[in-house]
Amino acid sequence: MENLKTWIETELPNKGEWWSDGYHEFIDSAEKMLKAGMSEATIKEILRDLYKAVASEYGG
Incomplete structure (x- = not known):
C-alpha cells in the first residue's frame, strides 16, 4: 500500500x-x-482515469 500512497502523493x-x-x-x-x-x-490506471474525469468536469 505504501507504493500506492507514494504514487498518489507524487504522480497525481x-x-x-x-x-x-x-x-x-x-x-x-x-x-x-x-x-x-x-x-x-x-x-x-483507475485512479488516474478518475482524477482526469473529475478534473475535466470541474476545470482542474
Whole structure:
C-alpha cells in the first residue's frame, strides 16, 4: 500500500481543492481495491482515469 500512497502523493496533481477533499478518498479507495486483489498497475490506471474525469468536469 505504501507504493500506492507514494504514487498518489507524487504522480497525481496536488494543486486545488480536490487534494484536501479527495486525497483521503483516493487513499481509501486504493486500499480497498488492493485488498480486493487488484494489481497496483490496475489501481493506478483507475485512479488516474478518475482524477482526469473529475478534473475535466470541474476545470482542474
